[in-house]
Amino acid sequence: MSSASASNPISSQAHAGDAVPAWRQNKALGLIIVLISYVVATAAGVFAVRQTGYTDLFAQFAVADAVATGVIFAFSMAFRNSSFYDPYWSVKPMVVVVWLTAFAPEGAFADPFRIRLVTTLMLLYGARLTWNWMRGWTGLDHEDWRYVDLAKKTGPWYPLVSLTGIHYFPTVLVYLGCMPLFDALLRGGDIPFGALDLLAGSVLLGGIAMEALADHQLRQFRLSKPPREKILETGLWKFSRHPNYCGEMLVWWGAALFGMTVALEWYTFVGALSITLLFVFISTPMIDKRMLKRRPAYGERMKRVSALIPLPPKKA
Numbered sequence: 001m002s003s004a005s006a007s008n009p010i011s012s013q014a015h016a017g018d019a020v021p022a023w024r025q026n027k028a029l030g031l032i033i034v035l036i037s038y039v040v041a042t043a044a045g046v047f048a049v050r051q052t053g054y055t056d057l058f059a060q061f062a063v064a065d066a067v068a069t070g071v072i073f074a075f076s077m078a079f080r081n082s083s084f085y086d087p088y089w090s091v092k093p094m095v096v097v098v099w100l101t102a103f104a105p106e107g108a109f110a111d112p113f114r115i116r117l118v119t120t121l122m123l124l125y126g127a128r129l130t131w132n133w134m135r136g137w138t139g140l141d142h143e144d145w146r147y148v149d150l151a152k153k154t155g156p157w158y159p160l161v162s163l164t165g166i167h168y169f170p171t172v173l174v175y176l177g178c179m180p181l182f183d184a185l186l187r188g189g190d191i192p193f194g195a196l197d198l199l200a201g202s203v204l205l206g207g208i209a210m211e212a213l214a215d216h217q218l219r220q221f222r223l224s225k226p227p228r229e230k231i232l233e234t235g236l237w238k239f240s241r242h243p244n245y246c247g248e249m250l251v252w253w254g255a256a257l258f259g260m261t262v263a264l265e266w267y268t269f270v271g272a273l274s275i276t277l278l279f280v281f282i283s284t285p286m287i288d289k290r291m292l293k294r295r296p297a298y299g300e301r302m303k304r305v306s307a308l309i310p311l312p313p314k315k316a
Contacts, residue, residue, distance in 0.1 A: 020141045023140075024139055024140040024141040025138065025139045025140075025141045026139055026140075027137070027138055027139045029139070029140075030137070030138075030139035030140045030142075031134065031137075033075075033079065033140070034075075034084060034087070037071065037072055037075040037084055038072070038087075038088075038091060040071055040075075041067075041068035041069075041071035041072050042068060042095070044067050044068060044070075044071050045063070045064030045065065045067045045068040045071075046064065047067075048063050048064060048067040049063050049064050055105075057100075057105065057182060057186075058179070058182065061096070061175065061178075061182075062175065065092070065171055065175055066168075066171070068088075069085075069088070069167050069168055069171045072084055072085050072088060072167065073085070073162065073163055073167045073168075076162060076166075076167070077159060077162070079140055081140050081142075081143045081147075082143065082144065082147040082162045082166050082167075083137070083142065083143045083144050083147065085166060085167050085170075086133055086137075086144065087130050087133050087134075088170070088171070088174075089129070089170060089174055090125070090126045090129035090130045090133065091126060091130055092126075092171075092174050092178070093122050093125065093126045093174065093177075093178055093181075094122065094123055094126035094127065094130075096122075096178045096181060097118065097119045097122045097123060097181060097185065098119075098123075100181065100182065100185045100186060101115060101119050101185060104185070104186060105186070108185075108186040108187070109186075109187065109188075109189035109190070110184070110185055110186055110187055110188055110189050110262075111188060111189055111191065111192065111193050113193045114184060114185075114188070114193055114197055114258070114261065115184075115185055117197070117201055118181060118184050118185060118255075118258050119185070121201065121204045121205060121208070121254070122181065122204075122255070124208060125204070125207075125208050125251055128208065128211075128212055129211070132212075132215050135219075136219070145290075146286065147162070147166060150162070150165075150166075170278075173271065173274050173275050173278060174271075174275075175271075176267065176270050176271030176274055177252045177255060177256075177271030177272060177274075177275055178255070178271065179259070179265075179267045179268075179270075179271060180255055180256045180258060180259020180260070180265075180267070180268050180269075180271070181255055181258065181259065182259075183259040183262040183263050183265065183268075184255075184258040184259050184261065184262055187262045187263060188261065188262030188263070191261065191262060194261070196257065196260065196261045197258070197261050199257060200254050200255075200257035200258040200260070200261060201254070201258075202254075203250055203253055203254035203257060204250070204251055204254025204255060204257075204258070205254070206247075206250055206254075207246075207247045207248065207249070207250025207251035207252075207253070207254055208247065208251060209247070210236065210243060210244075210246060210247030210250065210310075211243075211244050211247030211248055211251070212247070213235070213236055213243075213247075214235075214236045214237070214243040214244035214246075214247060215244055217232070217234070217235040217236060217237060218232060218237070218244065221234075221237075228294075228295075229295055229297065231291075231295060231297065231298060231301060233301070233305075236310060238305075238313065239305070239306065239310035239311055239312065239313065240305065240306050240307070240308060240309065240310040240311070241284075241287075241288065241301065241302065241305050241306065241307050241308075242279075242283075242284055242287065242307060242308055243308075243310055245279045245283060245284060245308055246308045246309055246310065248275070248279070249272070249275060249276050249279055249308070252271060252272040252275045252276075253272045253276075255271075255272065256268055256269045256271065256272040279308065280307075280308070284307055284308065288302060288307070300316065304316060
């Protein structure tokens with residue numbers, strides 16, 4: 001296998017262990033518990049916002065986000081599985097666009113067609129990615145292999161590592177990535193839908209399609225139960241070692257471009273750039289290092305095939 005699914009920049013693998021209680025291996029039960037955790041997190045976030053009395057939307061979003069992430073962290077610790085956080089990456093954008101369109105503040109003025117397009121694309125992105133995580137997650141015994149490695153390396157410090165690195169760090173990144181959506185959905189009613197909107201929509205939809213196709217090809221490869229040493233090198237994976245990550249990055253650049261159609265603010269491209277740097281300097285090297293350790297032939301692939309952007313492979 002060449003890389004893992006991007007339901008989060010961190011992919012999942014079964015939790016290593018010998019005797020695992022049957023209830024932890026029950027997928028339906030696990031999904032119900034995760035769903036409960038997200039309902040509680042959302043309710044806690046809404047309650048916190050009401051208690052603060054903040055009227056600024058960015059401040060409201062930050063408070064709700066911070067509280068909701070804290071609740072998910074509490075569930076992660078209670079059930080000893082930090083993968084409770086994995087769907088947060090794809091669920092949050094859906095909550096944001098629904099919140100902004102359904103509860104737009106008085107005075108919000110945005111182009112109706114832009115609102116419908118942005119909302120539809122972000123819901124499509126979030127729903128597909130969440131579904132991809134759900135069908136690959138086997139239950140509470142299924143935890144991201146990086147989390148397991150971090151727990152072994154950090155020992156008693158792992159709760160702090162999980163709180164900061166696994167939970168709040170990506171929360172901040174997605175928060176920044178969603179900020180341009182506020183402009184696209186609440187401002188610019190006097191700016192007609194135009195060429196930049198089409199470019200933004202094309203980039204975002206292209207990212208969704210690339211990620212979906214890459215995830216499908218990877219899933220089919222895994223289901224074929226190939227020999228352990230075999231590497232996925234067909235379809236999009238022939239031209240990129242991590243095409244799913246490339247698609248994920250395109251989604252956030254598309255969201256940023258939608259914000260730019262209305263206004264160019266200091267935050268417009270900060271989220272997309274931060275998420276790109278995460279994939280380029282953290283997620284991709286970690287996957288490559290693991291693949292190289294498990295499959296020595298992967299080193300030759302690293303020399304021939306582009307890390308992220310699909311390009312014609314070099315000759316061996």
